[in-house]
Amino acid sequence: MRCLTLDALSPYQVCTYAHWQYTHFTETPSLHTHDFHELFWIEEGEGFQILNGERRPLSTGLLVLVRADDVHGFSAARPGAIMRFVNFAFPRRLWGELWRRRLSRRPVYFAEKDHRKREWTLVPADLERLRIMARDLAVGSRDALFAEAFLTGVVSLLAGLDQRRASGSLPDWLAGSLARIQEQRHFTLGTPEFARLAGCTPEHLARAMRKYLGRTPTDILNDARLTYAALQLCTTGRPVLDLVADCGLENVGHFYKLFRARFGTSPERYRRHAYLPPKRELARA
Numbered sequence: 675m676r677c678l679t680l681d682a683l684s685p686y687q688v689c690t691y692a693h694w695q696y697t698h699f700t701e702t703p704s705l706h707t708h709d710f711h712e713l714f715w716i717e718e719g720e721g722f723q724i725l726n727g728e729r730r731p732l733s734t735g736l737l738v739l740v741r742a743d744d745v746h747g748f749s750a751a752r753p754g755a756i757m758r759f760v761n762f763a764f765p766r767r768l769w770g771e772l773w774r775r776r777l778s779r780r781p782v783y784f785a786e787k788d789h790r791k792r793e794w795t796l797v798p799a800d801l802e803r804l805r806i807m808a809r810d811l812a813v814g815s816r817d818a819l820f821a822e823a824f825l826t827g828v829v830s831l832l833a834g835l836d837q838r839r840a841s842g843s844l845p846d847w848l849a850g851s852l853a854r855i856q857e858q859r860h861f862t863l864g865t866p867e868f869a870r871l872a873g874c875t876p877e878h879l880a881r882a883m884r885k886y887l888g889r890t891p892t893d894i895l896n897d898a899r900l901t902y903a904a905l906q907l908c909t910t911g912r913p914v915l916d917l918v919a920d921c922g923l924e925n926v927g928h929f930y931k932l933f934r935a936r937f938g939t940s941p942e943r944y945r946r947h948a949y950l951p952p953k954r955e956l957a958r959a
Contacts, residue, residue, distance in 0.1 A: 675745070676707070677707050677709065678710075679710070680764075680765060688764060688768060688816065688817060688818050689764040689821040690761070690763045692760070694760075696759075697757075699751070699752055700749050701749075703723075703747030703748055705746060705747040708744075708763070709743075709766075710764060711739070711740065711765075711766050712762060713737065713738065713762050714737075714760060714762070715737040716736045716758070717801075718756070718758045718858070718905060719757035720752075721733075721749055721751050721757035723747070724746060725745075732748075732757065733857065735795055735796045735852075737794045737832075739792035741784055741789075742766045758905070758909075760804075760808070762808070768822065772826065773785075794832060794835050795852075796835075797852045797887075797894075798856065798894060799897070800835070801856075803827075808824060845882070847873055847874075848882055850871075851868060852894065855871060855894060855895065858902055858920060861895050865879075865895065868891050868894070896932055897936075900936045903918075903941065904937065904944065906920070914941045917929075
């Protein structure tokens with residue numbers, strides 16, 4: 675079994691940050707371990723991870739912490755499926771130093787031995803917050819300052835999620851439907867599909883959304899659509915008109931209006947100026 679290290683990093687970098695894509699499906703993924711901590715979140719698609727001997731499902735919006743010495747491997751969910759995710763890896767000493775100085779009163783996170791307690795399902799606003807915090811890493815600023823700043827932001831995000839869990843402010847049925855509606859095969863079908871995933875009527879869903887999040891189902895659907903469109907603009911050369919259709923929208927002008935309100939620019943300009951991560955396919959070991 676392979677043991678991955680960060681030994682190949684340049685003297686000016688302490689971490690890695692990369693976009694990955696899995697298209698290979700296997701019931702027995704190749705496993706590896708490592709001498710560093712890492713975290714990843716699923717941007718799009720479905721798959722699974724074998725983590726310390728247990729099969730764990732992966733889907734859009736899931737954030738996972740992986741400890742040094744964990745043993746894991748990945749696969750797409752089924753033949754023909756695609757899973758895209760973002761990975762951030764860093765030395766365990768960086769976490770130890772940050773913990774001692776600033777986080778000792780927080781939950782244990784990377785010290786948690788139960789891998790099932792190191793998973794969080796994110797709503798669109800949480801995913802957007804992660805992307806914003808990671809912008810410096812994405813363009814190559816990966817020294818200790820930027821790595822620590824990102825880690826601190828992640829802990830702040832997780833602390834807020836834990837508070838939401840503890841207060842019971844978001845029912846499980848609503849949290850689950852919020853996670854699943856991030857997938858393109860669901861959000862393209864609109865509000866009726868959102869209500870179906872939630873197991874309630876559109877009217878009940880709308881009332882719950884107002885009560886718990888102060889937002890409408892359409893707000894969440896449009897967040898998911900625009901997140902998908904932005905990712906496609908960054909990683910593919912597909913025409914904007916195709917993306918409008920993929921998002922389940924019929925009015926191109928409405929799509930442009932929504933996109934400009936979210937990102938402050940047109941889709942074409944966003945594509946020209948976005949950071950384009952290299953496409954990578956993990957080789958089968």
